[in-house]
Amino acid sequence: MKAWQLRSLRPRWPRPPTFPRSQKPFFSRSTSSTSQQRASERSGTLPLVGTAVATAVVTLLASKAWDGTAAPTEAEAAKTQPGGRYADRPTMLKAVNELKSIVGDEFVSVDAEDIENHGYSHWSTSNTTERPVAVVSPATTEQVSQIARVCSKYRVPMVPFGAGSSVEGNFSAPHSGICIDLSRMNQVVAVYEQDMNVTVQAGVRWVDLNDQLKSTGLFLPMDPGPTAYVGGMIATNCSGTNAMRYGTMKDWVVNLTVVLPDGSVIKTKRRPRKSSAGYNLNALFTGSEGTLGIITEATLKLAVIPQxxxxxxxxxxxxxxxxxxxxxxxxxxxxxxxxxxxxxxxxxxxxxxxxxxxxxxxxxxxxxxxxxxxxxxxxxxxxxxxxxxxxxxxxxxxxxxxxxxxxxxxxxxxxALWTTLAARPQGTEIWSTDVAVPISRLAEIVEMSKEESSSLGLFSTVLGHVGDGNFHQAVMYNPKSSEQYRAVKACVSRMMRRALEMEGTISGEHGIGIGKKDYLEEELGEPTVDLMRTLKRSVDPYWLMNPGKVFNEKP
The missing domain is CATH 3.30.70.2190 (Alpha-Beta Plaits)
Structure with missing residues (x-):
């Protein structure tokens, strides 16, 4: 596959107009109809909430894998492939060849530029040296399910990719693997105008969705960066400038369709506005950053456009x-x-x-x-x-x-972030991060963070959603200067710990990714993060779903 073919599916880098792209964005449409896609997906979908909840409870309590066998120990998992837990590169490439039969040759790329753009963020300091071996672009839930089955068979890590606009290394590939680009999954499946909700695929951009909904008088009130896709918005529990009135993404999810690591497909609930039937699986997958499964479809609440x-x-x-x-x-x-x-x-x-x-x-x-x-x-x-x-x-x-x-x-x-990026001197980088604190402590932490960056000789800007105690700081530095790098790293670290001292959080809306996972136990405590590890291990015994994010495995 040629580089231009994959780039025609999505923007190379989802930057704003101040960063011209060599290729203009083009959001392709699936060739099959919506009804055909949904019929195909239903045939492979597990029964709704009852089976999903029962399966999750049994696996968690009994520590079983999804096929009913005992979940592997760390030592057993390490023996599944020569050299460690994951497949080696030749085995990964063997899996890539099988993926071509699922989505077609034209939607599997091993082009070096495509791989770089799907494994490295140009506006984040949270990157790894590893890259995925290939980028695959499915169009349906069934295709994602088949991809997961192949990756599970060969023990290949799976990294979901939406707009690529996250800033904490959420889509990096520290263990290589397959990048699953969801940009072809851009269909608005159904609009339920009387119920004020909508069902969309994960690759729908919220800006495009609201453009389509305008004639109904309804809109999705979440407003993160304009390039964000619905799947990534849910996976990071994003918010935006409207959070003061409308809350965060978790408040707008009705149900999710999720592909699990072994290729099983679940739906978290039906379509009522409220339900007390079983565990709240919407909450489990919202904010999980693709570490438990790949969100392929979502039903979302809508609000009335203000007069x-x-x-x-x-x-x-x-x-x-x-x-x-x-x-x-x-x-x-x-x-x-x-x-x-x-x-x-x-x-x-x-x-x-x-x-x-x-x-x-x-x-x-x-x-x-x-x-x-x-x-x-x-x-x-x-x-x-x-x-x-x-x-x-x-x-x-x-x-x-x-x-x-x-x-x-x-x-x-x-x-604001994009204009700051455009204004940075050549050769400098920006370390952008966020925290949130109780509103009563907001003025204090903002002033302290500004004063500290100035005292270290660092140029920084501060902006934020002060309506809910969340602020962002963008600090410029020269990456070739070890002194400046140490200074900015210390500045960001102290900002995180300062937020925790004020009973705040290290991440208001960016997620954890690889950039903040070292602070997660400081915020929540080791027993809480250990419970998260137990949940992941029960759902993902081979640690294939977006590994290396949110928290590390214990040795």
Whole structure:
């Protein structure tokens, strides 16, 4: 397969317009109809919740493999292939040849450039030296199931891949294996307008989904980076700027179709809005980062598109003043749709890249506020907000003058990371990470993190979803300078531990991947992470699903 053939399926690197691609994105459609795909998938799907739950309980309690045999010990698993737990490269390539008969030669690539783009992230510092041996692009759940059976037979690691926009090395391949690119699985399967939910394949982009749903008056309110696919959004339990009002991805999942490591297919529940039937398997797979199975289809709740939207900003003398004012707004229960923050450095970068909403803005710590609802409701919320900001050192609340300007202004916040990447000097890299803390500690941790990076001589920007206590810091450094690398690593490490000291979390929305797994036991404790290992081992006895992510195996 030629490089251009695979790249025609998906963007090479899902970067925003400031990073031109050599190939324009093209989202191909499956050749079979939706009804044909679903009929085929049903034939291989296990019965719904009852069997899935019973199987999970039996395997966990009895420590059995999915075929009913005893789960292998570490020593037994290591003997399954010469040289260790996983297949060697010749055996992996043998498996690749079998995969061609499942998806077709044109959807299996061993091209060096394709492999590099599916195993290395150009905007993340969390990368490994290993790469997958091949990239395979299935179009249906049944094809993913068959791929898993082949990989299970040969003990080949499987790494699911969506948009490739994660920043914690979530799609890296530390043990090589097969990269399963889900971008061809881009069908909206069914829209249930009266029920306010939708069933989609994992490779649907949330932006495209909302474009299709616009005529129904409904939308999926999660809004992470614009390139994100639904499967990856669920796998990392993402959120975005709307989290203050709408919560995180876990709050919008009705059911999931998941391919397990041995190729079995389960559906986590049926389609009611609520159910107390058995274990909450939606919660088990949401945020699991593909370590338990590959999400191929999801039914999601939808919300009504707000009648009116108004976007405004307010500036403050210091970072602490801005975040403190945000906390006051939240405590006052002002019904904001979103409450975001960018520091003075980030605002300067925005202006240098053409401004926001067609004009330049004050280069000071800034709150971005979004109001939605009826005109009268928005006006009442704005009046309350103005009063609170005035009493907390905020300048006058300035609003976008037109809906288009409002969209552009909010887009500036959404594109903040990308504009920072575009502004970095040649030869520098950016270490971008996030934490979340109780809202009462947000101002403190933001100020401390800013001060520390400055004291180390590091250039950094701070932005975040202050409406739910989540903030991001992007630190620039020269990767060829060992001194700068040590400084930025120490800065990020102390930021993680500072969040934990404040009863926060090391990851608000990026997941763990390989970048943060060293801190997971510090946050949750060894017994809790050991339980996660037990769950994984019961479902994935050979440790084939996205191995090396979230936590390490114990020796």
């Amino acid at each position: 009116e939207t108004s976007v405004g900003i307010a500036t403050f003398p210091t970072v602490g003043d801005a975040t403190a004012a945000a906390a006051k707004l939240i405590r006052a229960a002002v019904p904001l749709a979103a409450l975001e923050f960018m520091d003075d450095v980030q605002m300067r970068i925005i202006n240098q890249n053409g401004g926001a909403g067609g004009r330049s803005w004050a280069e000071a710590p800034t709150l971005f506020l979004k109001f939605t609802g009826t005109t009268s409701g928005i006006n009442e919320s704005i009046d309350r907000t103005r009063e609170i900001l005035k009493n907390n050192k905020g300048d006058e609340l300035v609003f976008a003058s037109t809906p288009e300007e409002g969209d552009n202004l909010w887009s500036a916040r959404k594109q």
